[in-house]
Amino acid sequence: xxxxxxxxxxxxxxxxxxxxxxxxxxxxxxxxxxxxxxxxxxxxxxxxxxxxxxxxxxxxxxxxxxxxxxxxxxxxxxxxxxxxxxxxxxxxxxxxxxxxxxxxxxxxxxxxxxxxxxxxxxxxxxxxxxxxxxxxxxxx
Numbered sequence: 001x002x003x004x005x006x007x008x009x010x011x012x013x014x015x016x017x018x019x020x021x022x023x024x025x026x027x028x029x030x031x032x033x034x035x036x037x038x039x040x041x042x043x044x045x046x047x048x049x050x051x052x053x054x055x056x057x058x059x060x061x062x063x064x065x066x067x068x069x070x071x072x073x074x075x076x077x078x079x080x081x082x083x084x085x086x087x088x089x090x091x092x093x094x095x096x097x098x099x100x101x102x103x104x105x106x107x108x109x110x111x112x113x114x115x116x117x118x119x120x121x122x123x124x125x126x127x128x129x130x131x132x133x134x135x136x137x138x139x140x
Contacts, residue, residue, distance in 0.1 A: 010058055010065045028055075038082040039069060041128055042108055046070065046078075051138050053078075061102045066095060072138050080108040081117075089117045096123055106134065 002009045024033035026040035029047045032055055034040050046053050054071045070078040077099060081088060096105050108125045109117050117124060125131045 006063070006065060007058065007060065036082065038080050038108075038110070042070065042078065042080045042131065045128055045132055045135055046072070046138075049132075049135055049139065051135060059099070059103070061099045064098045066099065068095075068099075075103055076138060077103045077105045078108060079105065082110055082113065084113060084116060086116050086119075089119050092117075093119055096120065106131075 001012075023035050026034050026037050028034055028040050028043040030043065032043070034043060034055065043053070043055065051072060056067045056069060057071045059066050059068060059071060059077070068077040069080050072078065079092060079095075081092070092107060096107075099105060105123050106125050107117065107120050107123045108128070108131050111126045114124070114126060125134060
C-alpha cells in the first residue's frame with residue numbers, strides 16, 4: 001500500500017499514531033492536543049488572531065509526505081521547535097527543501113536557539129513576538 005497508495009498509507013499510519021496520543025502534552029485554546037508548550041503558544045497566537053489552521057496535516061511534495069506543525073490555507077507552513085542542537089536544523093532544512101516549491105515556510109524558534117538554527121535564516125522567525133506581525137499577514 002505504501003507504494004501503490006502512499007497518501008492512504010500515511011493517513012492510516014498517522015491516525016494510528018494520533019490515537020495512541022504519545023507526546024501530546026499541552027492543550028490549545030482551540031481544544032486540540034499538541035506536543036509541547038511552544039506549539040501550544042504558537043497555536044494560541046493563530047487562534048487569537050482568528051487564523052484558521054490545520055495542526056499536523058498530511059502534505060506532500062513530489063513523492064514525499066510530511067506532517068508539518070501547522071498549515072494555513074493551502075500554501076503556508078509553520079514549523080515551530082524548541083529543540084536544542086544542529087541536527088534538528090539540518091532535518092528541517094531537508095524538509096524545507098522538499099516543500100519550498102509548493103509552500104511558504106516559516107520556522108518559529110525561541111530567540112535563544114538561534115545559534116542552532118541559523119542555517120535556516122531565510123525561514124526563521126525568532127520568537128512569538130516576531131511571529132505575531134507575520135501571522136497577521138496570514139489573514140484573508
